[in-house]
Structure formats: structure tokens, C-alpha cells
Amino acid sequence: MIYEYRYYNIKEGMIADCHRVFQQTLIPLFNKLNIKTIAFWEPQDSDGRTFIYLLGFQDAAAREKAWADFASSPEWKKTVADLGDNAPWESTQSTVLVPTSYSPQP
Numbered sequence: 001m002i003y004e005y006r007y008y009n010i011k012e013g014m015i016a017d018c019h020r021v022f023q024q025t026l027i028p029l030f031n032k033l034n035i036k037t038i039a040f041w042e043p044q045d046s047d048g049r050t051f052i053y054l055l056g057f058q059d060a061a062a063r064e065k066a067w068a069d070f071a072s073s074p075e076w077k078k079t080v081a082d083l084g085d086n087a088p089w090e091s092t093q094s095t096v097l098v099p100t101s102y103s104p105q106p
Contacts (some may be wrong), residue, residue, distance in 0.1 A: 014088035
């Protein structure tokens with residue numbers, strides 16, 4: 001299994017909107033597309049501008065297919081259209097993580 005660490009910079013005052021989009025649209029869509037959600041976080045000393053989450057995929061090919069399916073899904077296209085310029089995130093960063101040979105398996 002490989003993991004994807006995703007870090008979002010949230011627009012001022014829009015963290016609640018970010019949580020709403022994830023809870024109502026993105027998590028159900030991830031589940032539909034077999035994108036395993038591991039956990040979602042905000043830093044303990046958060047100023048409401050940081051959102052982090054971790055996803056799991058069987059392998060690189062599964063990740064590639066899942067994101068392609070995600071980008072072309074009607075649910076995501078509708079979400080993008082509905083949000084317009086009001087998407088709660090300013091920027092995102094993503095890092096694919098591969099467990100070491102001695103890493104405990106979840």
C-alpha cells in the first residue's frame with residue numbers, strides 16, 4: 001500500500017466550508033472510487049488555515065486511476081461548478097509516501 005499526504009492552505013475564515021465540502025461530497029466520492037481515507041487533521045495550534053489528510057492506495061497504478069476517475073466524475077465537476085471562486089482552499093500540496101521495509105502495517 002502507498003499513501004498520499006495532502007496539505008491544504010485554507011482561505012481566511014473558510015475552514016468550516018472546507019470541512020463541509022469534505023464531509024458532504026469528497027469523502028463519499030472517495031469511498032465510491034475506492035480511495036481509502038486514513039485520517040483528517042488540523043494542527044493543534046491551527047489558525048484555521050491548514051487542513052491535512054492522508055489517503056491510501058493499493059499501488060501507484062491504483063492511485064493514478066483513482067485520481068483520473070475522480071477528476072472526471074460528475075460529482076467532482078458539480079462541486080467545482082457549485083463552488084466557483086468560493087473554493088475554501090488557496091493551494092494544495094501532495095506527497096506520495098511509500099512505507100519502509102520496517103514500517104508497521106496498518
